[in-house]
Amino acid sequence: MTILLSSVIAVGGGAASAWYALESAEGVGALTVRGWTAYPNAGSPDADPYSKARVAREAELPLGRAEGIAFTTGRDSGGEPLRLSCTYRVEGQVPSARFWTLHVTGAGVARAAALPSQALMRESDGSVVLTASRHPSPGNWLALSGDGTMALVLTLYDTPVASNEDIAGTELPQVLRVGCDG
Structure with a gap:
C-alpha cells in the first residue's frame, strides 16, 4: 500500500509540476520586464526542455535571437x-527595432487585431500611445472583439534587445485600464 501511495504521489506531483511549468506565464526560461513576459531562448539551441515543450504544444514558430523577440x-x-470588454491605453517607449507589431490573442478573441509599427502615429519623443478597445478611437486604435480574457503580444523584429544580455533593463510600454463595458 505504501508503494502504491508513493507512486501516485510521485507521478501526480511530477505531472502537476510539469503542467505548472508549461502553463505559468512566468515559467522556466521566462523573463518578465514591467509586466511583459518573453522567452528569449525559445527559438535558440539553448532553449530549456520546458520552452521546447511549450513551443511544440502551442505549435509556435519562435524567433531566434538574431531575428527578434516577443513579449x-x-x-x-x-x-x-x-x-476584451475593457478599454486600455498602451503608452510608452518601444525598444529599437527595424519593425514591430502589437496584436491581441486569446481564446475569446473573435477577430485577430494587429498594429504594425509603420502604421502608427508617434509622439514627439518617439513614444507610442494607442487605445485598445471595442469602440473606435481617434489616433492609434487596436480593435478588440470577442468575450473573455486576452493577451497583448509585442513582437520586435531585428532588434538589438533580442541579443542583449541585459534584456531585463529594456523599457516597455505600460498597459493602463481606462474603463470597461457593463
Missing part, C-alpha cells in the same frame, strides 16, 4: 487580467 502580457499595469 506578452495578460495583465494591465494594475495587475488585473486584460479583458
Whole structure:
C-alpha cells in the first residue's frame, strides 16, 4: 500500500509540476520586464526542455535571437487580467527595432487585431500611445472583439534587445485600464 501511495504521489506531483511549468506565464526560461513576459531562448539551441515543450504544444514558430523577440502580457499595469470588454491605453517607449507589431490573442478573441509599427502615429519623443478597445478611437486604435480574457503580444523584429544580455533593463510600454463595458 505504501508503494502504491508513493507512486501516485510521485507521478501526480511530477505531472502537476510539469503542467505548472508549461502553463505559468512566468515559467522556466521566462523573463518578465514591467509586466511583459518573453522567452528569449525559445527559438535558440539553448532553449530549456520546458520552452521546447511549450513551443511544440502551442505549435509556435519562435524567433531566434538574431531575428527578434516577443513579449506578452495578460495583465494591465494594475495587475488585473486584460479583458476584451475593457478599454486600455498602451503608452510608452518601444525598444529599437527595424519593425514591430502589437496584436491581441486569446481564446475569446473573435477577430485577430494587429498594429504594425509603420502604421502608427508617434509622439514627439518617439513614444507610442494607442487605445485598445471595442469602440473606435481617434489616433492609434487596436480593435478588440470577442468575450473573455486576452493577451497583448509585442513582437520586435531585428532588434538589438533580442541579443542583449541585459534584456531585463529594456523599457516597455505600460498597459493602463481606462474603463470597461457593463
